[in-house]
Amino acid sequence: MIIGALLGEGWAAMRANRMRTLLTMLGMVFGVGSVIMMLAIGQGAQLMVNESIASMGSNLFIVLSGSTSAGGLRQGSGTVPTLTLDDAQAIGELTEIASVAPNLPNNAQLIYASNNWSTQVLGTTPAFFDVREWPVVSGEAFKDSDVRSATRVLLMGQTVVRNLFGDENPVGKMVRVKNSPFLVLGILAAKGQSLDGRDQDDTVYVPITTAQRQLFGNQFPGMVRSIMVKAKSAEVMAKAEQGMTELLKIRHRIHIGQENDFSVRNLAAVAQAAASTTEAMSTMLGAIASVSLLVGGIGIMNIMLVSVTERIREIGIRMAIGARTRDILLQFLFEAVMISLAGSFIGAVLGVACAYFFSQYNDTLVVVTLSSVFLSFGVAAAVGVFFGFYPARKAANLKPIEALRYQ
Amino acid sequence: MADPLLCVTGLYKNYLENVPVLKDVSFNIESGEYVAIMGHSGSGKSTLMNILGCLDTATAGHYYLEGRDTAALSSDELALLRNRLIGFVFQGFNLLPRSSILDNIALPLLYSGKSKVERREKATVMLTRVGLAQFGDRRPNQLSGGQQQRVAIARALVTDPKLILADEPTGNLDTQTGDEIMKIFQDLNEDQNITIILVTHEDDIAAHAKRLIRVVDGQIASDQAS
Numbered sequence: 001m002i003i004g005a006l007l008g009e010g011w012a013a014m015r016a017n018r019m020r021t022l023l024t025m026l027g028m029v030f031g032v033g034s035v036i037m038m039l040a041i042g043q044g045a046q047l048m049v050n051e052s053i054a055s056m057g058s059n060l061f062i063v064l065s066g067s068t069s070a071g072g073l074r075q076g077s078g079t080v081p082t083l084t085l086d087d088a089q090a091i092g093e094l095t096e097i098a099s100v101a102p103n104l105p106n107n108a109q110l111i112y113a114s115n116n117w118s119t120q121v122l123g124t125t126p127a128f129f130d131v132r133e134w135p136v137v138s139g140e141a142f143k144d145s146d147v148r149s150a151t152r153v154l155l156m157g158q159t160v161v162r163n164l165f166g167d168e169n170p171v172g173k174m175v176r177v178k179n180s181p182f183l184v185l186g187i188l189a190a191k192g193q194s195l196d197g198r199d200q201d202d203t204v205y206v207p208i209t210t211a212q213r214q215l216f217g218n219q220f221p222g223m224v225r226s227i228m229v230k231a232k233s234a235e236v237m238a239k240a241e242q243g244m245t246e247l248l249k250i251r252h253r254i255h256i257g258q259e260n261d262f263s264v265r266n267l268a269a270v271a272q273a274a275a276s277t278t279e280a281m282s283t284m285l286g287a288i289a290s291v292s293l294l295v296g297g298i299g300i301m302n303i304m305l306v307s308v309t310e311r312i313r314e315i316g317i318r319m320a321i322g323a324r325t326r327d328i329l330l331q332f333l334f335e336a337v338m339i340s341l342a343g344s345f346i347g348a349v350l351g352v353a354c355a356y357f358f359s360q361y362n363d364t365l366v367v368v369t370l371s372s373v374f375l376s377f378g379v380a381a382a383v384g385v386f387f388g389f390y391p392a393r394k395a396a397n398l399k400p401i402e403a404l405r406y407q
Numbered sequence: 408m409a410d411p412l413l414c415v416t417g418l419y420k421n422y423l424e425n426v427p428v429l430k431d432v433s434f435n436i437e438s439g440e441y442v443a444i445m446g447h448s449g450s451g452k453s454t455l456m457n458i459l460g461c462l463d464t465a466t467a468g469h470y471y472l473e474g475r476d477t478a479a480l481s482s483d484e485l486a487l488l489r490n491r492l493i494g495f496v497f498q499g500f501n502l503l504p505r506s507s508i509l510d511n512i513a514l515p516l517l518y519s520g521k522s523k524v525e526r527r528e529k530a531t532v533m534l535t536r537v538g539l540a541q542f543g544d545r546r547p548n549q550l551s552g553g554q555q556q557r558v559a560i561a562r563a564l565v566t567d568p569k570l571i572l573a574d575e576p577t578g579n580l581d582t583q584t585g586d587e588i589m590k591i592f593q594d595l596n597e598d599q600n601i602t603i604i605l606v607t608h609e610d611d612i613a614a615h616a617k618r619l620i621r622v623v624d625g626q627i628a629s630d631q632a633s
Contacts, residue, residue, distance in 0.1 A: 005517050016505050317501045320462060321562065322490020322518040324483045400489075401463040404501070 010335040013307070014342075021339060024303040027296030028343025028383075029350060031289070032376045036351030038289040039372040041358065042282020044365035049278045053271040055191050055200065057132040059098075059237060060268060061229040063091070063244065066261030082252060082261040084222040085208065090247060091229055092127075096240035098232045101128035102224040104208055106216045110164060111176040117163040120203045121154075121177060123211025123224075129188075131230040139171035139186025142207050150209035152182045157201035158190045178215055182206070234268065241266060290379070296343065297383035304336050304391035315395050316403030329396035336388020337381060344380035348373055410474035411435040412569065412602055413459065418468035420454050420625075428454045430625045432468070436604065438569065441596045443605045443616035443633070451625040453574060456606045460493055460572045461485045490518050494563025498575035500555040502547040502562075509534060509543040512562045519566060533561040537591070553584035560591055570602045571595065577612055589615045 014021045065083040085102055092100035104123035109116055122128075125147050129136065142153050154177070161170055170184045191200040206215065208224065231240040241264055248254075248262050308315070315328055352368050359366035413436040420429040428451045436442055446452040457463040458470060461477055470477045472488060480488070495501075502511045513530035521529070534540055537557040539550075547555055556576060563571055573592065577585030593615060595601045607613050614633060621628040 002517070002520070002523075004523065012505055313501075314503055317503060318514070318518075319486065320460070320489060320495050320501070321515040322486050322566075324486040324518070326483075327518055399463075400461075401457050404462060 006330055006334045007338070009331050010338040013335050014338060017307075020303060024299055024339055025343035025346065027299035028293070028340050028380055029296075029347040031293035031296035031383075032344040032347030032380050033351035033354065034289040034292050035286060035376040035379070036348055036368065036372055037355045037358065038285035039282070039375075040351075040355040040366045040368045041364070042278075042285045043367040043369060043372070044359070045278045046275070046282055047367055048365050049274050052193060053275060056194065056267060056271060057134070057230065058268070059231040059234055060131065060266075061231065061237075061241065061244065062265045062267060063087075063227040063229060063248070064263050064265065065225060066259075066263065083224050083227055084220075085224060086222060087248060087251060088125075088224065088227045090251060091227060091244055094240065094243045094247065096231055096236040096243060098230045099127040099130050100230075101125050101131045101228045102208055103128070103226045103228060104211045104216065104224050106211070108178050108215065110160065110204065112164045112170075112173065115164050115166075117160060119157075119160050119163075121211065121215065122203055122205050123208035123215070124205055125208055128205065128228065131228045134191060135189050136186040137189045138169070139184070142185055142205075147207040147209050150207060150213050152180060152210060152214065153185045153207065154182045155186050155188055155205040156184055157188050157203045157205075159199055159202040160204055161187055177204070177206075180214060237266060237268060293376070293379055293383055296380075297340070297387040300336055300340055300384060301387035301391060303339075304332060304388055305394070307335075308332060308391045308395040311395075312398065312403050312406040315398055316400060316406065319398070319400040320404055325396045328398075329392045332392035332395050333385065333388050336392065337384035340380050340384030340388070341377070344377050347380075348377065351376075410471065412438040412440075412473060414469075414471040414474075415459075416469045416471075418455075418458065418470060419466045420451070420458065420463075421466045428625050429458075429465070432622075432625075432627055434620060434627065434630060436602065438602055439596070439600045441592075441603045441605075441615075441617045442620060443607060443613035443618070444620045444622060445607060445610075445613050446622035447608060450622045452606050452608075452622045455622060456572060456574050456604070459604060460495060461488050486518075490515055491566060492569055494560075494566070494568040494571045496556070496559050496563050496571060496573040496576045498578040500547070500552070500559045500579070502555060502558060504547055507544050507546065508539065508550070508558050511547065511558060512565055515562060515566045529565055530561075533565045534558075536564075537561045551584075552580050553587060556580060556584075556588050557591070560588070564595070568601070570604065572604050572606075574606045575608075576605070577607075577609075585612070 063083065083102070088100050088102040091097060101124050105120055107118060108121045109118050126141055126143055129141055136155065141155060142151070146153055154175070156170060164170065164175065165173070171186060173184050174181045175184060176182070188201070194200050212221070212223070229240070229244065231237050244264055245260070249260065252261055254260055318328065352373070355366045355368050358364070415435070416433045418429055418432040419427065421427050432455065444452050444455060454463065458465050461472070464478065472492065477485065503514070506514070509527070509530050512533050513526040516526040516529060531540070531543065534543055537560060539554060539557060542550060542554065547558065550558065571592070577588055580588065589612065592603050592605070596603050605613070605616055613619055616633060618631070619633040620630045
């Protein structure tokens with residue numbers, strides 16, 4: 001039979017029982033709609049995670065100083081100042097390491113004119129901005145010479161700029177940090193939230209020596225809280241981790257069997273875990289949604305079975321005037337696929353619209369990809385064929401005389 | 408000698424294991440004949456008709472249509488025979504209620520794979536021939552019984568069949584309309600030499616035919632010219 005005629009027959013059958021066709025389609029409408037929407041939400045979440053992973057920098061380690069344990073009471077990481085600038089320098093000399101940035105964070109009140117803002121002040125070296133892949137957008141970064149001479153200069157994150165300066169350009173201005181005047185050298189690019197939701201732009205950066213000697217002076221000269229380390233490539237991560245651990249054990253004179261007074265964390269592994277979590281989440285969302293596609297398909301099968309039973313006489317007439325088995329089979333199969341595709345189309349429109357509204361009201365990233373639309377369309381057509389086949393075969397295998405005599 | 412159009416030899420049909428409906432039925436029908444098969448309800452005449460129309464198969468015996476043993480044919484080959492060789496006219500008209508009159512008439516051509524244009528053309532010609540040209544767009548239930556039966560005849564004729572099988576074609580019609588339908592059959596037989604097999608239980612309808620086969624209790628009781 002000719003495709004055009006099949007389409008016509010299918011359309012006529014769909015129109016003949018409008019309400020039922022509509023209700024049957026509803027299953028596919030919600031199935032396809034929810035698959036598209038769930039995939040959009042999942043992909044949006046994945047994109048957000050990927051962005052924050054990218055914002056962290058790649059191939060990163062963080063070396064933290066160890067914990068004290070006094071009388072059985074163990075304090076957290078970083079409570080013992082075991083890491084020094086010299087450690088950082090020694091790590092930087094390992095062959096697998098690209099760059100090293102020692103960190104000494106603390107909190108301080110910043111004052112500019114009549115504004116003030118409490119924020120994190122991080123002492124570090126110029127290598128930090130390379131390690132974190134974080135460019136300066138206005139002004140310039142401090143240099144190694146600033147670190148050597150512990151000058152009072154700082155770089156500002158965007159959030160701090162907004163809170164202290166508003167629309168004013170801070171580059172070249174003086175701000176007071178813990179009552180010492182500091183020159184604003186430059187502004188860093190906006191980085192957004194970190195994986196744990198912290199605002200990465202709410203920080204100012206000063207040379208580490210300045211932090212050590214002038215802002216947060218303490219009894220251990222050269223002490224740092226942590227060291228950020230960037231390996232040369234993803235392949236040497238394991239080797240770099242081992243090299244650093246060995247090096248610090250020797251430098252800190254840790255004996256065999258003794259607990260390390262530092263810890264090395266592979267941030268790439270953390271990022272990987274976050275990424276695979278969201279991936280698993282979006283896969284799960286898609287899987288749950290596709291169950292509704294299946295249910296929609298079963299709905300189609302149901303109605304097609306009813307429809308075949310109702311039209312047994314019609315099938316008999318068609319057979320009497322020369323319809324072959326495959327003519328009847330194709331007719332009912334086409335009808336099922338048409339219902340399913342029409343439902344999918346409405347579902348796709350609805351799904352995209354819902355995803356759009358969802359993103360508007362929840363302020364979340366929602367990504368509708370063309371591939372997810374095509375995927376759910378393809379699945380819907382397959383569902384139509386699969387679930388339409390049984391009723392269609394039932395119709396086609398009827399004996400002409402039995403169908404014709406059916407009352 | 409050419410094969411007869413239909414050749415039935417030793418035909419048996421049983422329902423439900425061992426309830427015989429047809430018992431050892433044999434006859435030939437030549438091309439161009441006008442035959443009435445008569446019998447009371449339950450005599451097996453409708454079963455015979457269904458087998459002749461390739462809608463049903465016999466339990467035993469042979470039925471040759473144009474020399475081909477129908478028992479050896481697949482269901483698709485039988486469908487092809489029904490489509491090309493046979494036209495059916497039923498007591499209940501059996502038109503598709505949702506399709507237009509024209510589409511109903513064109514339907515057999517769809518299954519013979521004709522193009523849309525050709526289907527329309529031939530169906531229109533047929534519709535005109537049965538005198539219903541102005542009703543092409545209507546649905547079957549918008550026509551009278553007699554008109555519907557004429558549509559059914561047009562549908563039966565649209566593939567130019569050699570054989571028309573009419574099962575109680577006037578059963579649902581009043582006498583006058585019935586006579587009109589019978590006139591059409593007569594013209595088809597006389598003018599176009601189409602073989603007609605008529606199944607009926609009414610004597611005056613059967614009288615239109617030139618040969619009369621009486622079926623009683625699944626067997627042929629008489630077979631004579633009328």
